[in-house]
Amino acid sequence: MATVALQNISKSFDDTQVLNNINLSIEDREFIVFVGPSGCGKTTLLRIIAGLEEASEGQIIIDGEDVSSAHPVDRGISMVFQSYALYPHLSVFENIAFPLRVAKVPEAELNQRVEHAANILQLTNRLQHKPGQLSGGQRQRVAIGRSIVRNPKVFLFDEPLSNLDAALRGDMRVELASLHQDLNATMIYVTHDQVEAMTMADKIVVINGGNVEQFGTPMELYHHPETQFVAGFIGQPNMNFISSTRTASTATNCSIKADGIGALTLPVSSCVGKEGDSLCLGIRPEDLSLTSSGQGFEMQVKVLERLGGSAIAYGTINSQVSGEQSFKAVLPGDVQVSPGQHIHLQVNPDKCHLFTSQGDAMHRLKAEV
Amino acid sequence: MQLLRRLMPRKGLHSTKFFAWALIAPAAAYMCLIVAWPLVETIRLSFTNSGLGIEDYVGFANYEKLLSSRKFPDTIGRTFYWMFLSVGLKLILGLIGASLLAANLKGKAAFRVLVMPPWIVPIAIGCIGWLWLYNGHFGILSGVLQNLGIIDGPFEFLAYKNSAFYSAIVTDVWIGTPMITIFLLAAIQNVPRDLYEAAYIDGASRWYRFRRITMPQIMPMFASMALLSAIWTFNSFEIIWILTEGGPRGGTTTLIVDTYKTAIANYKYGQGATRAVLIVAILAVFSLLYLWLVNKVNKKYGDEK
Numbered sequence: 001m002a003t004v005a006l007q008n009i010s011k012s013f014d015d016t017q018v019l020n021n022i023n024l025s026i027e028d029r030e031f032i033v034f035v036g037p038s039g040c041g042k043t044t045l046l047r048i049i050a051g052l053e054e055a056s057e058g059q060i061i062i063d064g065e066d067v068s069s070a071h072p073v074d075r076g077i078s079m080v081f082q083s084y085a086l087y088p089h090l091s092v093f094e095n096i097a098f099p100l101r102v103a104k105v106p107e108a109e110l111n112q113r114v115e116h117a118a119n120i121l122q123l124t125n126r127l128q129h130k131p132g133q134l135s136g137g138q139r140q141r142v143a144i145g146r147s148i149v150r151n152p153k154v155f156l157f158d159e160p161l162s163n164l165d166a167a168l169r170g171d172m173r174v175e176l177a178s179l180h181q182d183l184n185a186t187m188i189y190v191t192h193d194q195v196e197a198m199t200m201a202d203k204i205v206v207i208n209g210g211n212v213e214q215f216g217t218p219m220e221l222y223h224h225p226e227t228q229f230v231a232g233f234i235g236q237p238n239m240n241f242i243s244s245t246r247t248a249s250t251a252t253n254c255s256i257k258a259d260g261i262g263a264l265t266l267p268v269s270s271c272v273g274k275e276g277d278s279l280c281l282g283i284r285p286e287d288l289s290l291t292s293s294g295q296g297f298e299m300q301v302k303v304l305e306r307l308g309g310s311a312i313a314y315g316t317i318n319s320q321v322s323g324e325q326s327f328k329a330v331l332p333g334d335v336q337v338s339p340g341q342h343i344h345l346q347v348n349p350d351k352c353h354l355f356t357s358q359g360d361a362m363h364r365l366k367a368e369v
Numbered sequence: 370m371q372l373l374r375r376l377m378p379r380k381g382l383h384s385t386k387f388f389a390w391a392l393i394a395p396a397a398a399y400m401c402l403i404v405a406w407p408l409v410e411t412i413r414l415s416f417t418n419s420g421l422g423i424e425d426y427v428g429f430a431n432y433e434k435l436l437s438s439r440k441f442p443d444t445i446g447r448t449f450y451w452m453f454l455s456v457g458l459k460l461i462l463g464l465i466g467a468s469l470l471a472a473n474l475k476g477k478a479a480f481r482v483l484v485m486p487p488w489i490v491p492i493a494i495g496c497i498g499w500l501w502l503y504n505g506h507f508g509i510l511s512g513v514l515q516n517l518g519i520i521d522g523p524f525e526f527l528a529y530k531n532s533a534f535y536s537a538i539v540t541d542v543w544i545g546t547p548m549i550t551i552f553l554l555a556a557i558q559n560v561p562r563d564l565y566e567a568a569y570i571d572g573a574s575r576w577y578r579f580r581r582i583t584m585p586q587i588m589p590m591f592a593s594m595a596l597l598s599a600i601w602t603f604n605s606f607e608i609i610w611i612l613t614e615g616g617p618r619g620g621t622t623t624l625i626v627d628t629y630k631t632a633i634a635n636y637k638y639g640q641g642a643t644r645a646v647l648i649v650a651i652l653a654v655f656s657l658l659y660l661w662l663v664n665k666v667n668k669k670y671g672d673e674k
Contacts, residue, residue, distance in 0.1 A: 052566055073572035085563035089585040089670040098581075099571035150571070 002063045002076065002153035002186045003028050004049065009058035011044055018044050020210045022058070026188070026203075031180050034190045035197040035233070036207035043158055045207070046190045050079050050156050062154060073103075076153035080160045084143040086131040092118075093127040096145040103150075117145040120182065137168045144176075148183065157189040161196065173199055194234050198222070206230050223367045228359035231282050237312055237328050239353070242281040243321060246273060252365060254354060256281060260317040260325055261297045266349045268362040282353030285312065285328040288345045290335070296346035299327055301337055309333045313343070408649070414642035421636045431643040440619065448603065448623040451538065455602045458542045460595055463549030468579070470550065471557045481554070488547035496611035499540045503527050503612070530620030533613050537621050541608050545601070549594050556590035557583060588670040589663065596659040600652060624648055 004026040011019040018041045026032050034042040047053040049060055051072040059068045060075075067075040078099070086095050094101075096117055100110045118124045121141040131139055140160060147155060160176075161169045177200050180187055191197055197204045198218045206213040206221065206229070214221060214230045225231035231239050244258040254271035257263050258281045266281075301315040311331045316324040329345055337343055350366040418427045435441055470481055487495060505511045505525030514520045526536045560583060568578045584591075606625045609615060615622035615630060622630070624644060632641020 050570060052570070071572070072570040077570070079567070079570050081563050081567060083561065083563050085561065085567035087564060087582065087585075089588075098568070098573075102568075102571050102573045102577060146567075146571075 003061075004154055004186060004188070005059075005061040006045075006049070007059045007061065009045070009048060009055045009060070011041070011048060011053065011056050018210050019048075019055075022212055024205060024212065024215060026186060029184055029186055031177075031187045031189065031200060031202045032205060033197040033201035033203075034188065034205045034207055035192065035194055036213075037233075038192055040207045041210040042190045042192075042207045046079075046156055046158055046188060049154075049188065050077055051075055052079075077156055078147035078150050078152040078154075079156040079158065080140075080143045080147050082159040082162060084131075084139050084160075084163075086139055086142055086146075088131055090130075091127065092123060092129050092131065092134070092142050092145075095131065095142050096123075096127075096149055098146060099150045113149050114145075117149045120148070120179070121145050136164050137172060140164065140172060141175075144179070148179075153186065155183075155185055155187040157187065159191055160189075161191070162193075169196075176200060195236060198234065204234075206233060208233075219369045223369045224361070224364065225353065226361050228280060228282070228355040228361070231353055231355070231361065235284055235286075237285050237330070240283045240285060240327050241355075242283065242325070244279045244281045244354075246271070246275055246277045246279055248275065249273070254279075254362065256354070259321055260319045260327075261347075264347075264349050264352065266352050266354050266362075267365040268354050269365055271354070271362050273356075278357050280355040280357070280359075282355060283347055284351070284353075286330040287351040288329040288331075288347050290331060291344050291346040293344050296344045298342050299329060299345055300324075300342050301339055304337060304339055307333065311335050311337075313337065411642045411645050411649075414639055415646045417639045417642075419638040419642070424639075427639070431640050435640070435643050435647075443619070444622055444624055444627050447534075447621075448625075451534075451541075451605075451623050452599055452603045455538050455541045455545065455605075456595065456598045458538070459545045459549050459598055459602075460591070462542065462546045463553050463594070464591075466546065466550040467553035467557055468583070470554050481551075484547050484550055486547075487543050488551075492544060492607050493611060495544060496540060496608055499536075499543075500527075500612060503536050527613050528617060530617055533617055533620050537609050537612050540612060541602065541605055544608065545598060549598060552590060552594050553587060556587035560586045585670045588666050592659075592663055592666045596655070596662070600655065603652065603655075604648070624651075 004024075006022050006024040009019055009022040010017070022045060034045060036042045044053060048055045051067075051070065055068065059066050061067070062075055062077070072079075087098065090098070093114055096114045097110055100113060105113070114127075115124070118127055121144060123138065123141055123145060126134060126138060126142075131142060134142065140163075143160070157176075161172050164172060173196060176189075180200075189196075189200065201218055203215065203217055204221055205215050208229050214226045216224075218234075221230060221234045225234060228241065232241065242258045242261060244256040246254065247257055247263070248255040249271040252269060253265050253267050255263065255265045256279055261281070264281070297317060299313070299315050299317050301313045303314040305312040305314070310333050313329045313331055315327060317327045319325040329343075331337065331343075350364075353364065354362045356362070415431055416426060416428060417424050418430070466484060470477060470484065474480075502508050502510050503526035505523035505528070508526070510526065511520070511524045514524065515522070524532075527533045564582050564586075565578055568582055573581070603623075604625050605623075606629065609621050609623065609626050610629070613621045615626040625648065628641050628644040628648065631637050631644060
């Protein structure tokens with residue numbers, strides 16, 4: 001159906017640069033998620049693809065055709081808004097039919113297409129209602145219905161689930177993913193929620209400060225974050241960062257002394273530099289395990305979140321630099337720990353991440369993927 | 370405290386009711402004094418021949434006289450024509466003005482302020498300005514028309530029945546449009562931007578967006594402004610009075626002007642009251658129509674259930 005390519009896209013509002021030279025190439029039928037903290041430019045980038053904003057520089061190419069200055073309809077895109085943007089005075093039927101009415105589609109075909117969309121989204125018995133009478137999830141579906149009746153080449157979603165409660169969000173994630181399989185269309189989805197990104201995306205674009213930090217599959221991002229920002233952003237709960245100093249290194253490993261943890265030797269490549277360089281050790285909370293006292297390193301638990309299957313311990317470890325440093329660990333669900341207690345943890349160096357003081361990751365040689 | 374405790378609902382339903390009545394009593398008394406009593410008094414007066422020094426009950430004589438008078442159907446017709454023409458123009462101009470002011474252009478704040486003077490300037494002052502404009506000998510309108518060669522000699526706008534009527538309409542529209550513009554502008558600005566963006570993405574043209582999004586969205590406000598403006602225009606007195614005093618030869622006499630002329634200028638309080646009662650009746654019908662209409666509009670265009 002459609003490939004999307006962004007070439008050297010930059011955007012500035014007055015003096016503020018919000019996007020810097022973005023280059024992306026999106027394959028046909030991919031589900032792409034733009035993720036990043038608020039204000040990083042992800043929504044602006046989506047609006048540029050939609051044609052609601054004009055890029056200051058660069059080209060948008062859909063299906064090999066330069067559409068940088070084309071009208072949204074000619075680009076073959078449709079968009080679902082964060083607020084749904086349903087017309088409150090029109091019935092669900094007319095809301096879904098709106099793009100077809102604009103295009104002056106004949107009545108019979110219009111009825112058939114709206115009903116088809118309503119069928120997919122289970123809205124058939126809601127067609128005569130006004131949006132105000134629907135629940136949040138149903139409104140969301142109407143907004144999606146309005147975007148699918150037009151059979152666009154590319155679907156754009158701007159944080160579509162952020163107004164739903166947590167349970168409904170989980171359901172809609174699954175529905176959207178299965179909709180993507182049914183429609184077989186290219187989809188671009190913006191969110192600030194890394195869980196949505198990880199669960200739905202074929203590929204994730206992590207955006208920070210108007211730059212693409214990394215573009216890759218969820219597992220690539222999880223196991224091989226290229227920067228410290230991506231490492232901290234992807235993964236729930238997020239990664240622990242420990243300041244460290246290099247003690248020795250070879251072509252395939254790097255020995256460090258990590259503040260509050262001790263000496264570790266990590267299997268990473270391209271660890272060039274000299275002894276005493278400051279580095280940053282990254283440990284995912286889920287890669288830690290309990291050990292008996294006298295081994296590993298010590299953590300003081302301050303808060304324990306029990307999730308049933310697992311428990312997340314928030315607390316501190318001793319630090320030579322700042323006295324104590326905050327630290328998180330995922331523990332077994334039935335762990336016998338209470339707040340205030342000290343626990344002993346150990347970590348497999350194969351699973352650790354190492355970053356230079358500039359925040360660039362060193363390539364991990366023993367990662368799972 | 371003692372008093373309150375005694376009034377508080379302790380003895381069940383009966384005293385709860387008493388307490389409720391006690392709470393609304395001050396407002397009710399106030400309404401009786403300034404609304405109900407004058408209204409009743411007006412209705413009573415309309416059945417008398419009240420004038421300077423006399424006041425006797427005459428039954429329906431005033432009503433019979435009014436309804437059989439030769440001029441009265443003209444006055445009623447003129448009043449409604451005045452109202453429909455003036456309100457129609459105000460709504461159309463107000464809608465155009467509001468749409469233009471809602472556009473995202475440089476210096477829009479300045480334009481918005483510039484719309485307001487006709488509304489802010491005291492009506493009497495504004496009307497005196499228009500008196501000068503309409504003057505045949507030193508008025509600018511007559512002068513410009515003469516210079517352009519459209520008319521041969523001085524034209525006194527307020528001296529002829531038709532021209533006086535339409536001149537008064539122009540002034541009334543000039544005074545009444547800004548408020549409608551500002552209210553409709555507020556309504557237009559309340560329409561979420563997303564709706565326009567969504568429609569734009571779906572390929573809707575500017576006019577299509579106006580027709581299918583802006584108009585329905587501002588319809589409740591539009592209906593309200595239409596009725597309020599209708600009531601004000603129906604009762605618009607000072608503009609006509611300052612410009613023409615209802616003349617020439619009754620050419621600008623609407624019902625309210627007729628009422629004033631009868632009751633105040635000619636001291637026929639009874640006959641004036643008859644006209645006032647008629648106005649109340651007509652406006653009451655109007656208000657009922659309005660409530661029905663607003664209810665319908667809200668059902669159709671509102672976002673409630």
